Amino acid sequence: IIGGGTMGAGIATAALLAGFNVVLIEMKEDAAEAARGRIAGNLSGALKRGKITQMKYDAMTNTALEVSINYDSLASVDLVIEAVFEDMGVKKEVFGKLDAVCKPGAILASNTSYLDVDEIAASTSRPADVIGLHFFSPAHIMKLLEVVVAEKTAPDVVATGFALGKALNKISVRAGVCDGFIGNRILATYRTAADHMVLDGASPFQIDKALVDFGFAMGPFAVGDLAGLDIGWATRKRKAATRHPAERVPTYPDKICEAGNFGQKTGKGYYIYEAGSRGGVPNPEVSELIAAERAERGITPRDFTDAEIVRRYMAAMVNEAAKVVGEGIAKRPLDVDMVLLFGYGFPRYWGGPMKWADLQGLPALLADIESYAKEDAWFWEPAPLLKQLVAEARNFDDLNKQAAK
Known part of the structure; x- marks a missing residue:
């Protein structure tokens, strides 16, 4: 080693x-x-x-x-x-x-x-x-x-x-080989969906709470604090040169890092961590940075329900996962489910994001993704495999069974 x-x-x-x-x-x-x-x-x-x-x-x-x-x-x-x-x-x-x-x-x-x-x-x-x-x-x-x-x-x-x-x-x-393989590639996408919701009016703290209520042990912003915000900062810098012009990338997370706040290891990130206490309390400076960026971009913030937060977050996860399977980076939907369950804390009782999508119904999920694409066609481009499955009245589990033959 x-x-x-x-x-x-x-x-x-x-x-x-x-x-x-x-x-x-x-x-x-x-x-x-x-x-x-x-x-x-x-x-x-x-x-x-x-x-x-x-x-x-x-x-x-x-x-x-x-x-x-x-x-x-x-x-x-x-x-x-x-x-x-x-x-x-x-x-x-x-x-x-x-x-x-x-x-x-x-x-x-x-x-x-x-x-x-x-x-x-x-x-x-x-x-x-x-x-x-x-x-x-x-x-x-x-x-x-x-x-x-x-x-x-x-x-x-x-x-x-x-x-x-x-x-x-x-x-x-x-x-297979691509930026982030299966897990980190999908993570980058659903994490981006959370960032977009923050720009548009949700707070990181509401998003974290909605996802904990859905069944995750922690929300994405608390996870960022745990892993170290400097990791995401380094990734954003690495990808800046090849970034698609249509990509919406918030700048407030960089400002958190520029102030030397990397999360739990520095005692402050999205949350403030007091010595000896479990978990953190929301950092009010983050809300100020977000409000300043919305004003700078001319965004009028709107309210999000917890259900809408979960739906968008999960739709982004499933759509990217369908691209990963469609491109052959993952051999079958079941492989994606295993990665998210055992590497990313996905709630066990939902069976994984592909199983969750089958339970919700793929036609309704695709319809939602297509409606989100009206605001951001680049980020929400529907996965060809998802469109194909809906057109053929099939689901992800049908692909698992096909792969098992």
């Missing part, structure tokens, strides 16, 4: 708990020791809960785990998972080093959450051995694993990715 931050340490923990020997590479000695400490901390949690014995814990931390600052330590490993900073230049540099030291036939995997696995693979002399293994944080607890199959990934490498997922006790879902 390359990188011993939260993600790398979580993947190492999962691998150790599954009985694998792990070599973890860090840049410097102090970072390597910090990574060892993170892994030991994760494993001590398993020890306290009775998941492992003291003897197992000692064997994992002293024998099964090797922490090194030298890539040559990877000469005999069968599979490498890179979990470094989400930057293409950094990842290509790492894969160049791996290509030089790893034995022929070793699998080189990237834990990227958005970046192009084909481009990463092209930076090596063995693209057939390169695959994406997108874990979700904390990786030793979260169940989902997106197995991202690049254009040149060999079938035995794909099979090994799924075998590893099974050994780690993950729900493994095959994904």
Whole structure:
């Protein structure tokens, strides 16, 4: 494993708990020791809960785990998972080093959450051995694993990715290459729908509450605070150069970040977090920034009902998911449902967004999407697959059954 931050340490923990020997590479000695400490901390949690014995814990931390600052330590490993900073230049540099030291036939995997696995693979002399293994944080607890199959990934490498997922006790879902794969691509879309509703008159706090009432553990703005608002800020900067001219992108979230407020880790984001208290209280500065941006754009805010918030949010999710299935990024609607259930906290009793859409009825959902498209034709362009299913009086579950034959 390359990188011993939260993600790398979580993947190492999962691998150790599954009985694998792990070599973890860090840049410097102090970072390597910090990574060892993170892994030991994760494993001590398993020890306290009775998941492992003291003897197992000692064997994992002293024998099964090797922490090194030298890539040559990877000469005999069968599979490498890179979990470094989400930057293409950094990842290509790492894969160049791996290509030089790893034995022929070793699998080189990237834990990227958005970046192009084909481009990463092209930076090596063995693209057939390169695959994406997108874990979700904390990786030793979260169940989902997106197995991202690049254009040149060999079938035995794909099979090994799924075998590893099974050994780690993950729900493994095959994904194709695009920006964000299955989960993060759909997330970016429904999160944008929430941002649009804020510009048009809803408050982030009303949206969060409506979605918690629908069944999510947290709303999108509270989740942003938890993950760190600087992540979305970095993504917006990365995408700015290639942004479609019709795209509506609010600027107030950047202003929150420019003030040094990144959410829970800084004590303030959309919400204000007092030491020792669970959850936060709405940050009044956010409402002021939103009001200023509406005035600047000449938007007269309107009221949204909670039901309308849920309908738009879910319609955006399902429409993008239908595009993901239609393009073959996900093989079937069921795969999307698994990703959202096990990686994104989708309410279990709805069965996933595609199941929810079938329960609501696809014709009514498509009619709503077409009505939203009258205000924003670019964002709300109906998915061709959704239109086809409605025209043929079929639903997403019909596609699952078709795929199972």
